[in-house]
Amino acid sequence: MTNPAVLMQATRHFTTLEGHRPTIVHKRSLDILHDPWFNKGTAFSMTERDRLDLRGLLPPNVMTSEQQIQRFKADLKRLEVQARDGPSDPYALAKWRILNRLHDRNETMYYQVLIAHIEEYAPIVYTPTVGLVCQNYSGLFRRPRGMYFSAEDRGEMMSMVYNWPAEQVDMIVVTDGSRILGLGDLGVQGIGISIGKLDLYVAAAGINPQRVLPVMIDVGTNNEKLLKDPMYLGLQEPRLDGDEYIAVIDEFMEAVFTRWPHVIVQFEDFQSKWAFKLLQRYRNTYRMFNDDVQGTAGVAIAGLLGAVRAQGRPMIDFPKQKIVVAGAGSAGIGVLNAARKTMARMLGNNESAFESAGRQFWVVDAKGLITEERENIDPEALPFARKVKEASRQGLREGASLAEVVREVKPDVLLGLSAVGGLFSKEVLEALKGSTSTRPAIFAMSNPTKNAECTPEEAFSIVGDNILFASGSPFQDVDLGNGHIGHCNQGNNMYLFPGIGLGTLLSGSRIISDGMLQAAAECLAEYMAEEEVLNGIIYPSTSRIRDITKEVAAAVVKEAIKEDLAEGYREMDARELQKLSQEEIVEYVKNNMWSPDYPTLVYRRD
Numbered sequence: 235m236t237n238p239a240v241l242m243q244a245t246r247h248f249t250t251l252e253g254h255r256p257t258i259v260h261k262r263s264l265d266i267l268h269d270p271w272f273n274k275g276t277a278f279s280m281t282e283r284d285r286l287d288l289r290g291l292l293p294p295n296v297m298t299s300e301q302q303i304q305r306f307k308a309d310l311k312r313l314e315v316q317a318r319d320g321p322s323d324p325y326a327l328a329k330w331r332i333l334n335r336l337h338d339r340n341e342t343m344y345y346q347v348l349i350a351h352i353e354e355y356a357p358i359v360y361t362p363t364v365g366l367v368c369q370n371y372s373g374l375f376r377r378p379r380g381m382y383f384s385a386e387d388r389g390e391m392m393s394m395v396y397n398w399p400a401e402q403v404d405m406i407v408v409t410d411g412s413r414i415l416g417l418g419d420l421g422v423q424g425i426g427i428s429i430g431k432l433d434l435y436v437a438a439a440g441i442n443p444q445r446v447l448p449v450m451i452d453v454g455t456n457n458e459k460l461l462k463d464p465m466y467l468g469l470q471e472p473r474l475d476g477d478e479y480i481a482v483i484d485e486f487m488e489a490v491f492t493r494w495p496h497v498i499v500q501f502e503d504f505q506s507k508w509a510f511k512l513l514q515r516y517r518n519t520y521r522m523f524n525d526d527v528q529g530t531a532g533v534a535i536a537g538l539l540g541a542v543r544a545q546g547r548p549m550i551d552f553p554k555q556k557i558v559v560a561g562a563g564s565a566g567i568g569v570l571n572a573a574r575k576t577m578a579r580m581l582g583n584n585e586s587a588f589e590s591a592g593r594q595f596w597v598v599d600a601k602g603l604i605t606e607e608r609e610n611i612d613p614e615a616l617p618f619a620r621k622v623k624e625a626s627r628q629g630l631r632e633g634a635s636l637a638e639v640v641r642e643v644k645p646d647v648l649l650g651l652s653a654v655g656g657l658f659s660k661e662v663l664e665a666l667k668g669s670t671s672t673r674p675a676i677f678a679m680s681n682p683t684k685n686a687e688c689t690p691e692e693a694f695s696i697v698g699d700n701i702l703f704a705s706g707s708p709f710q711d712v713d714l715g716n717g718h719i720g721h722c723n724q725g726n727n728m729y730l731f732p733g734i735g736l737g738t739l740l741s742g743s744r745i746i747s748d749g750m751l752q753a754a755a756e757c758l759a760e761y762m763a764e765e766e767v768l769n770g771i772i773y774p775s776t777s778r779i780r781d782i783t784k785e786v787a788a789a790v791v792k793e794a795i796k797e798d799l800a801e802g803y804r805e806m807d808a809r810e811l812q813k814l815s816q817e818e819i820v821e822y823v824k825n826n827m828w829s830p831d832y833p834t835l836v837y838r839r840d
């Protein structure tokens with residue numbers, strides 16, 4: 235009879251061997267991640283990721299299966315604490331999960347649902363809920379979507395990029411997670427914003443979902459909470475900076491443009507410190523733009539011109555508007571530069587026009603009114619610093635508070651891109667009642683909802699029924715009583731970026747010029763009918779987003795042709811493009827927008 239101790243030892247030995255025996259698989263890449271039998275999610279080791287072509291298809295932090303289970307349990311627990319964003323939908327995250335599962339299961343049906351109910355679901359897949367999703371991404375993460383390039387992938391990106399299964403990619407939205415909406419540094423969790431923006435590229439611009447690629451560049455995070463969180467999916471080290479940081483972004487750009495020379499890259503939610511520098515670095519070489527700087531600027535210009543029309547005045551009166559801007563980051567400075575240029579063009583497009591346009595703006599940041607007296611002034615803000623003498627003539631000084639500035643300037647427009655919820659306090663709004671405008675305009679553009687500088691209820695109730703109101707995230711219209719409605723416009727770059735991308739793609743322009751961006755903004759400004767504008771409606775409703783995107787894309791194509799930048803797309807070469815009439819350009823755009831219809835599938839052996 236065998237000694238039981240020996241038998242136990244043998245069994246243990248056998249179990250150990252069995253546990254280490256590899257499983258032979260005949261799949262690689264996404265096919266493995268999408269196969270529940272073989273998928274290990276974030277637990278794939280680095281060697282396995284290399285062997286199975288998984289590098290870049292998963293967040294960089296390798297987790298143990300115990301950590302994975304803890305993360306899953308923490309996420310389930312979170313359901314009990316109803317995560318919500320201010321006054322918005324308490325079931326928003328639950329809806330996002332259901333939509334996300336559909337996205338994983340059946341892309342065609344997902345986009346059918348999204349397009350047909352865009353007003354209802356844009357606030358779920360985009361702002362405000364996408365902010366909540368990014369904040370909770372470590373828990374919500376299930377099936378990976380998009381690519382992750384991390385600081386540890388330096389020297390590898392050129393080969394990693396070939397791990398993406400699509401032969402053709404038209405649109406990339408890339409973030410480094412350093413300033414997600416108004417929520418600050420969310421590190422690797424910022425991938426949610428790239429996914430949300432690309433959802434709008436598909437739904438609004440009809441970019442084929444097989445040819446979009448969300449990207450996260452993980453160079454670490456300076457978010458103390460995430461650095462300590464055992465469930466965090468990204469690199470737990472401080473952000474790279476300086477030349478090291480630039481080298482990572484350079485390597486990424488080189489890799490994606492080598493594999494897909496015609497791709498368009500949208501930079502999204504980079505902290506302003508890098509947003510401007512990277513834009514200057516790449517914009518004349520690559521097909522790229524920065525949505526927060528350039529997309530937001532165009533949407534704001536359209537809204538500001540709408541505000542002039544809403545006063546019953548012609549757009550050409552724009553250079554007379556006094557504008558107070560709260561926030562001098564990537565978005566605020568982008569808007570200021572574009573608004574100043576637009577005014578200068580209307581005033582004759584010369585140096586003195588540019589000088590005089592500059593005097594229409596008062597900029598307030600975290601330290602108050604920016605004047606030339608400001609120490610260590612940000613070079614981007616310098617052109618908008620008020621002269622000290624001029625400011626004191628108006629009873630203002632360096633660092634004056636927003637309320638003081640509004641009280642003294644009596645502006646036509648108060649525009650917020652500060653990421654500070656409630657910044658337009660009762661005091662500030664009371665001060666705006668002294669505005670010299672017949673119809674003061676309030677743009678509370680910060681996202682998500684809880685970061686809005688004020689709500690439409692606050693604006694209409696304090697400043698008066700006659701104001702014009704726009705916010706970055708959606709709010710309900712306000713019932714003003716007596717059958718009157720205070721209209722709440724959504725002033726968000728979503729009305730432009732899909733059209734800028736689509737127009738660039740279909741024109742085949744090598745770069746995205748200022749003229750193309752200006753054409754997009756003007757198209758949006760002119761889209762609204764006189765009657766709507768006089769009723770306080772200066773942006774279209776999201777239900778019209780596919781139509782406005784088509785028009786914006788056509789305007790971008792037209793401008794690219796005019797500037798001789800259009801090199802054509804597929805069978806539509808540069809010469810054919812030149813021959814198209816305005817109507818034919820719109821038709822060309824429309825015919826190239828993807829719609830979510832099931833194609834007939836036929837199997838063929840390779």
Ligand SMILES: NC(=O)C1=CN([C@@H]2O[C@H](COP(=O)(O)OP(=O)(O)OC[C@H]3O[C@@H](n4cnc5c(N)ncnc54)[C@H](O)[C@@H]3O)[C@@H](O)[C@H]2O)C=CC1
Binds near residue numbers: 505561562652725726
């Ligand atoms: N509606 C839209 O389409 C868009 C909205 N945004 C929103 O704009 C906000 C800002 O974005 P970025 O400019 O990229 O951020 P940023 O962090 O670069 O800039 C924020 C600016 O606000 C200033 N600020 C902070 N506290 C302030 C205070 N108490 N008073 C006045 N200014 C203050 C800061 O000094 C800084 O100049 C975010 O909430 C973002 O979601 C950004 C892009 C598009």
Ligand SMILES: CC(=O)C(=O)O
Binds near residue numbers: 503
């Ligand atoms: C809308 C957008 O791009 C932002 O809030 O950053």
Ligand SMILES: [Mg+2]
Binds near residue numbers: 502
């Ligand atoms: Mg953004």
